[in-house]
Amino acid sequence: MWKLGDLWMSYVKEILALLREKEYKLTPQRKIIIQAFFDNMEKHLSAEDVFNIVSQDHPEIGLATVYRTLDLLAELGILKKMNFGDNKFRYEFCPEKDNHHHHHLICLNCNKVIEFEDDLLESLEALIAKRIGFHVVDHQLKVFGFCKNCKENLQDI
């Protein structure tokens, strides 16, 4: 078990250091938005989600700032910009480079997103590189279906 404090110490400080290093300013808005992701670790927040969260305590923060901050954090590799097919971008903390990728199981009924770790795909990447000459940078796997709960409650699937 980890304590939030520890995470904050190691992870957020790292983020802030990265901003400082690249000569971006450490504005309160940016800190607040990063905090929002820590408070919602497991979720995949859209820009509007973030805006609603930070608005509760900081109604002065504008939506455009949220968008600009998310773009910046994605560019720095801190957040990962993804798309679950609802035609809006969602963001989550980018897994460390040396970590295994995690993927997403998306329930077609309740829209819950379950994370799933697996490294079966590493061998697929090697295959692609060899067979097609494609230099793989990243991959995303989305699996659609019905989660345990919904599967049990639905008759018609």
Next chain:
Amino acid sequence: MWKLGDLWMSYVKEILALLREKEYKLTPQRKIIIQAFFDNMEKHLSAEDVFNIVSQDHPEIGLATVYRTLDLLAELGILKKMNFGDNKFRYEFCPEKDNHHHHHLICLNCNKVIEFEDDLLESLEALIAKRIGFHVVDHQLKVFGFCKNCKENLQDI
């Protein structure tokens, strides 16, 4: 080698039969839009792409009709609605149920989309079903990177 005529006979007639069966009308607009996908088999068309294609010979067809038809065809399982992260939906013919899935290699430089067939993922699906109790209906794999051409022409990757 196949002839286009044969495909049309077997595939389009099947689509039109499905529409008739579900009591949807076989309007000229719908036929024209289906034809546009046959003329662009290998591509992943957005609604606007389709609109531009059909407008050449049929400028009277409205954009809203294109959207409505694409929605309908996706709902019937004839087209597959996908999203390559450019925040617009793209469509392609839905692979037959018993076919292997194909996946997409997306070049981060020239945005070309290369299709890739593989069934490594079948075993992953079984794993998910067992480990998490998730009933898998479909999956999508997107691989981002640089295609052979761009890899050779770029210094800085």
Next chain:
DNA sequence: CTTAGTGCAAAACCTTTGCAACTCT
């Protein structure tokens, strides 16, 4: 005939941009 489908224009929705005011460093 009757109801689904169409075309147009307007609205809705998410995201980006221009600009004056502001604030981190």
Next chain:
DNA sequence: AGAGTTGCAAAGGTTTTGCACTAAG
């Protein structure tokens, strides 16, 4: 002090909707 950042409002791009009109069955 000065460059980067913000908030607001307006604009941009994609998709959806309302409505009168048309056409397939």
